[in-house]
Amino acid sequence: MAFQLIRCGLASAKLNPLARYSSHAAHKFSHALQSAPATELTVLDNGIRVATEKTSSPTATIGVWVEGGSRYESAELNGIANFIERLLFKGSKTRSKKQLEKDVYGLGAVLNSYNDRESSGFYATVAPGDVSKASELLADLIQNPALSSENIEETRNEVLKELEESQSNHEQVVMDYLHSVAFQNTSLAQSKFGSTENIQRFTKDHIEQGLDLFFKGPRMVIAASGNVEHDQIVKLAQQGFKGVSTVYEKNGIPSSPVGHYTGSDIRVRDDSMDAAYVAFAVEGPGYNNPDYVAMKVASSLYAPWDLTHGGGENLSNYYGLVSASDHLTQAVKPFNLAYKDTALWGVYFIGERMKLADMCWQIQHQWKRLYLEIANNEIRFGKNNLLTKLITQRDGSASNANSIASDVLRFGRRISLEEWQSKIAQVNSDKIHQMGEKYFWDQCHAMSSLGPVEELPVYDDLRMTMSWVRY
Incomplete structure (x- = not known):
């Protein structure tokens, strides 16, 4: 067995690049500290936290982030957060997918989402003057998703294809394997995609359970950054998300599973x-x-x-x-x-x-x-x-x-x-x-x-x- 000991920090100061790195990093961080915006945080009556930072960015981003992902899913619902992430962008009860695409295009917005083991996010980047429209659009998609059989089947096919394609991402596969053995018999062992069997059997009722599980006031954060005013974002949140409840009807209050x-x-x-x-x-x-x-x-x-x-x-x-x-x-x-x-x-x-x-x-x-x-x-x-x-x-x-x-x-x-x-x-x-x-x-x-x-x-x-x- 042979290996090479990598020499770190044993060189003279003349050869050691740390001094250059340190000076450069210190300068960058000092500049960032001087220009760092203040953060304003307000908690709404239904538990939603609204956090904003006014910056000099030419764009503004507003979104909804949720303490919800595969860690909080039961074995039966594993994969539902990822399923919902895709389904929500299919339109709402009052806004068809075609209309949603027109609205997003008309705003020149960039609509994004993600989900991982402990959180999910849905956000839009727009011109600062269009923040209110972006907020209304997100509120509509999240609170009034169109759970038609057509949308569900289309989402199912997309997620199954995503799962199949993920098998060629060897790093992702290995990291999922690592979680599965490191956190055996806990929800942290679960992949965000869920199993093929789960994806194939998800129904409207499963989706409603997932929505009820994740989109509750105390689990949600509305954040905005850019040329935004905190009071305006708070008002938009109060108006657009007033229907968000703190009461769990289908699942009961979810536990916070321990990652053994x-x-x-x-x-x-x-x-x-x-x-x-x-x-x-x-x-x-x-x-x-x-x-x-x-x-x-x-x-x-x-x-x-x-x-x-x-x-x-x-x-x-x-x-x-x-x-x-x-x-x-x-x-x-x-x-x-x-x-x-x-x-x-x-x-x-x-x-x-x-x-x-x-x-x-x-x-x-x-x-x-x-x-x-x-x-x-x-x-x-x-x-x-x-x-x-x-x-x-x-x-x-x-x-x-x-x-x-x-x-x-x-x-x-x-x-x-x-x-x-x-x-x-x-x-x-x-x-x-x-x-x-x-x-x-x-x-x-x-x-x-x-x-x-x-x-x-x-x-x-x-x-x-x-x-x-x-x-």
Whole structure:
């Protein structure tokens, strides 16, 4: 077994690019702090939270975000949030699909939606003067969806096709496998798509159950960003969403399921594939855990790398998990998938057929180095990387509206850039070493893999190596 120790931070100050990164990041963040808008938050009588930020963006975005996704679905309803996401854009009881398309085109609007395990969002980007029209359109689609048999069947076919196409996205497949084994017998194990069987049998009654489950005042956030006035958005929300209830008629009040983690392994062997797709993770802290920020910094220390992208070996060599010269992988990507009470912190990689063992040992070696040897001057790189990501998440009205809603759904309030900066500044080498002791040393890992995985080390061998880091 052979692997190369990647030298991080051992070079002289003259060769170390951290000083340049630090100065540049500090300048960008200082400018962002000076121009950061104030956040205004109002809670309506029915529990809907309205959050806005007035910015200099030439566009305005308004939308509805919901604490609702596959984590909150029963096994019977798994996939209903994704189904509803597509169905809502088929029109309403008073607005046909054709009329909806005309209205959106007439506004020059960009209508978007998404759903994941813990949230869903529906939002429109328009000229600032058309915010009221966009708000009315969203309120109509969400509260008065057209649940005709024709719309349901059309949506069913689209979702089944989406599910079929998703099977060719190997990264998505492997990450779904990872959730299925890491959170066994919990709703976090469920895919957002649901099963083919569920999609095929969803009826109007199932859809109404899903709508009743998710679209309740206390689970909803209306966020707006751009050249908008908070009082105007509050009035639009009061008028357009006054019919939203806090009472659960069909399902009862939904519980907040706990994401129990289980160290485990799933391997889908297919020797006809050219490469192996692997996710290797440990349980991390959820976003309500005090350790959350430190683990975000730790994840930001590692640089993703892809063989198909331009650039030289140094792109993967400095603060990377591997060196391009090792030829161990075609691509590598760190991830930190945080949920309310848990997280998956790890690495996804596309591995060479007969080099999977060396790649796994290399990842574990870098984890060991992270929490035993990492120095403050190196951690500065991760901090700068994270600060830059926080800035870009607030760039543009659509990105910023999503960022506002995400904060309010997760933390109950907007987290300012100043507060993020303060939290990140408190992370140092001692803190990272503590994180290693808590989340890496002698901890059970979770792994999922697809492809020619015969050379992947068995679970027990990798688990045994998770206890070596002190020696």
